[in-house]
Amino acid sequence: MSTTQFENDLSDVVASDKAHVWHHLMQHKMFETVDPKIIVEGKGMRVWDITGKEHLDAVSGGVWTVNVGYGRDTIADAVRDQLVKMNYFAGALGSVPGARFSERLISKMPSMTRVYYSNSGSEANEKAFKMVRQISAQHHGGKKSKILYRERDYHGTTITALSAAGQPQRQAHYGPFTPGFVEVPHCLEYRNQYGVVENYGERAADAIEEVILREGPDTIGGLCLETITAGGGVITPPKGYWERVQEICTKYGILLILDEVVCGVGRTGEWFGYQHYGIKPDIVTMAKGVASGYAAISCTVTTEAVFDLFKADASDPMSYFRDISTFGGCTSGPAAALENMRIIEDEKLLENTTAMGARLEQNLLALKDKHPVIGDVRGKGLFWGAELVADRETKEPVDEIKGQAVVGHCNAEGVLIGVTNRSIPGYNNTLCLSPALIATKSDIDQITGAIDNALTAVFGSGK
Numbered sequence: 001m002s003t004t005q006f007e008n009d010l011s012d013v014v015a016s017d018k019a020h021v022w023h024h025l026m027q028h029k030m031f032e033t034v035d036p037k038i039i040v041e042g043k044g045m046r047v048w049d050i051t052g053k054e055h056l057d058a059v060s061g062g063v064w065t066v067n068v069g070y071g072r073d074t075i076a077d078a079v080r081d082q083l084v085k086m087n088y089f090a091g092a093l094g095s096v097p098g099a100r101f102s103e104r105l106i107s108k109m110p111s112m113t114r115v116y117y118s119n120s121g122s123e124a125n126e127k128a129f130k131m132v133r134q135i136s137a138q139h140h141g142g143k144k145s146k147i148l149y150r151e152r153d154y155h156g157t158t159i160t161a162l163s164a165a166g167q168p169q170r171q172a173h174y175g176p177f178t179p180g181f182v183e184v185p186h187c188l189e190y191r192n193q194y195g196v197v198e199n200y201g202e203r204a205a206d207a208i209e210e211v212i213l214r215e216g217p218d219t220i221g222g223l224c225l226e227t228i229t230a231g232g233g234v235i236t237p238p239k240g241y242w243e244r245v246q247e248i249c250t251k252y253g254i255l256l257i258l259d260e261v262v263c264g265v266g267r268t269g270e271w272f273g274y275q276h277y278g279i280k281p282d283i284v285t286m287a288k289g290v291a292s293g294y295a296a297i298s299c300t301v302t303t304e305a306v307f308d309l310f311k312a313d314a315s316d317p318m319s320y321f322r323d324i325s326t327f328g329g330c331t332s333g334p335a336a337a338l339e340n341m342r343i344i345e346d347e348k349l350l351e352n353t354t355a356m357g358a359r360l361e362q363n364l365l366a367l368k369d370k371h372p373v374i375g376d377v378r379g380k381g382l383f384w385g386a387e388l389v390a391d392r393e394t395k396e397p398v399d400e401i402k403g404q405a406v407v408g409h410c411n412a413e414g415v416l417i418g419v420t421n422r423s424i425p426g427y428n429n430t431l432c433l434s435p436a437l438i439a440t441k442s443d444i445d446q447i448t449g450a451i452d453n454a455l456t457a458v459f460g461s462g463k
């Protein structure tokens with residue numbers, strides 16, 4: 001661990017922050033006795049806080065975002081050049097980077113054709129929900145307006161995105177919610193809900209069909225799922241799940257919306273998570289890694305068949321998608337996204353993600369051998385979770401305070417990791433890892449080394 005000296009005196013910053021900044025997802029009482037951590041600088045995989053302490057960031061900016069790492073001059077240059085040339089015009093008109101990025105993005109998503117720009121993951125999902133509702137109103141006589149979402153998934157922070165949240169602690173106190181959202185069961189095999197079955201993945205997908213039949217297939221227009229669930233516990237779908245989900249959507253004429261806000265743009269070692277499973281979605285949403293946090297951008301990407309439903313009748317003034325996102329017209333987003341994509345390609349970061357992901361998996365499995373508190377290890381590419389249990393037999397989750405203590409120990413050692421939080425009551429017990437796609441072997445080993453030390457400190461010496 002090393003420290004750095006900053007040129008300017010930043011002592012006023014802590015005071016201003018404590019006096020006026022309302023931090024996300026934080027209880028502020030503790031800031032009466034301790035200072036908030038303020039991050040000042042980042043380079044590659046590392047960030048420095050205001051005290052000069054260096055941290056290896058194993059969570060890409062805390063929430064799976066900075067896929068290409070910190071301090072990328074070329075993204076900053078591309079954004080700057082674009083801003084001085086043409087920073088903004090509302091999205092009813094086109095822009096040079098908007099057109100160019102759409103072309104590049106679609107080249108990575110062969111079955112899709114249209115890109116709708118906005119500026120957050122929540123908003124991208126809201127667009128998808130609005131599309132389903134408008135299709136229902138204009139093509140199904142108001143039927144097929146319900147949208148299915150899955151237990152443990154999360155699609156954003158706005159009230160309607162929260163209406164589709166399978167995370168009761170994210171929802172609590174924010175209702176009443178938007179009507180017409182219906183939950184289907186999660187597919188986490190480690191938390192088996194169906195006993196001994198021949199193919200768990202198919203069985204878990206069949207549970208979706210059961211909900212469809214209960215609600216009435218002609219009432220349901222969309223099924224929105226995270227391809228790999230992130231904040232709900234890093235849940236990779238069991239074998240056979242996606243094939244069956246696809247069959248069910250086709251059978252009942254339900255649009256399949258995949259939320260790739262976390263697992264899109266290289267995070268899993270493919271451009272998109274769904275490409276591991278051969279799925280053909282109707283709508284894909286993405287945000288965080290699209291521009292690695294260098295600019296705010298999100299995309300709702302559709303097939304031509306979905307797009308066509310909004311242009312079929314030009315004589316009807318209500319038939320097109322009557323939606324706008326003011327900041328979806330910012331050109332900084334697609335300018336940054338273009339350069340972000342070039343970096344991923346030129347530096348072969350998908351290949352690196354696959355290789356370093358395999359190392360991270362191997363290291364985590366070795367930790368599981370050593371520490372009985374690790375009950376399950378799940379993930380793909382550089383997107384992993386380790387579920388902590390008090391007892392491997394009963395799978396009783398550890399007290400979430402202990403998971404947070406592990407995070408605290410890693411932090412003290414200069415490694416930033418995460419743990420699921422305020423999502424599923426009693427099950428905020430999965431350590432989360434999502435290092436940037438540039439991670440090296442030694443970064444991966446440093447991350448798992450810190451976790452090893454932290455588990456020993458919190459739970460004892462293991463085996």
Ligand SMILES: Cc1ncc(COP(=O)(O)O)c(C=O)c1O
Nearest residue numbers: 120121122154155156230261262
């Ligand atoms: C899977 C998923 N979808 C959507 C969102 C919402 O994205 P945003 O915070 O950009 O609105 C998140 C945020 O964490 C997410 O994890």
